């Protein structure tokens with residue numbers, strides 16, 4: 001059992017000790033140390049333009065490779081970081097790391113690449129969030145137009161007045177906003193009605209059965225039409241099969257992301273596979 005690799009190992013550890021609180025407290029301590037010791041790594045998953053098949057950029061996804069427990073999934077440690085006040089530091093580190101990486105890739109390979117970075121509701125809620133983003137942009141000398149920030153519907157709806165103001169400020173400095181996991185929240189439509197969003201990222205749960213389930217297909221088609229009509233870009237998350245891709249092409253989705261093209265990779269692998277290989281003609 002203990003030999004189970006990756007995130008499974010953590011789950012076994014969990015159930016064997018049967019004491020979530022003790023377990024969580026241990027995890028918090030280790031996460032604090034991991035942040036300080038830079039045991040965390042940013043991985044990058046490529047984003048492609050569906051029509052041209054060209055690489056647009058990457059989504060930054062944080063990884064934790066624990067010395068004893070193996071890989072711990074972000075779905076496990078991000079909520080812990082949020083609960084214990086560690087997400088600001090973690091999120092800021094991811095943002096800085098990803099921006100710095102993009103600057104290097106832009107100057108070496110493709111100036112038009114973009115970086116999409118996830119923002120936690122707690123980071124987003126801070127009074128100085130915009131200031132910290134512009135601080136990172138200045139510090140890394142990244143053009144604001146190259147940065148996309150991903151927030152979820154639930155983050156956006158915590159405080160609509162705050163959200164409107166923050167989005168306006170971010171867009172005024174040139175940063176784009178993507179609505180992550182679109183369709184899974186309780187008020188997807190009020191989000192797009194009230195907020196100025198640059199891109200919708202259709203949640204993977206709608207893409208999974210798109211080629212076999214007519215209802216999922218209809219929903220995806222409708223979200224794509226919605227984004228067209230409201231002048232937003234639209235991306236499909238979690239594309240795993242050629243059949244799903246064919247449907248998305250038929251519906252004229254703008255952008256795609258998923259295991260069919262690549263899993264998230266470390267910077268070196270990303271560079272080797274998507275930047276060095278064909279500097280002019282990436283194909284997915």
Ligand code: C2E
Nearest residue numbers: 061062074075078094118119120238239240257258259260
């Ligand atoms: P997300 O932002 O929706 O990121 C997409 C997730 O889907 C990633 O999981 C990615 O590995 C996974 N994915 C991509 N393509 C496919 C596919 O074709 N099939 C399947 N099954 N999965 C696919 P990951 O990296 O485990 O991250 C999970 C979530 O954790 C993210 O969901 C995001 O909400 C959060 N997260 C990750 N990194 C960060 C970060 O730096 N900051 C914050 N605040 N949250 C993060």
Ligand code: MG
Nearest residue numbers: 059118150180
């Ligand atoms: Mg995301």
Ligand code: MG
Nearest residue numbers: 180181201237
């Ligand atoms: Mg997502």
Ligand code: MG
Nearest residue numbers: 181203204237
């Ligand atoms: Mg998701």
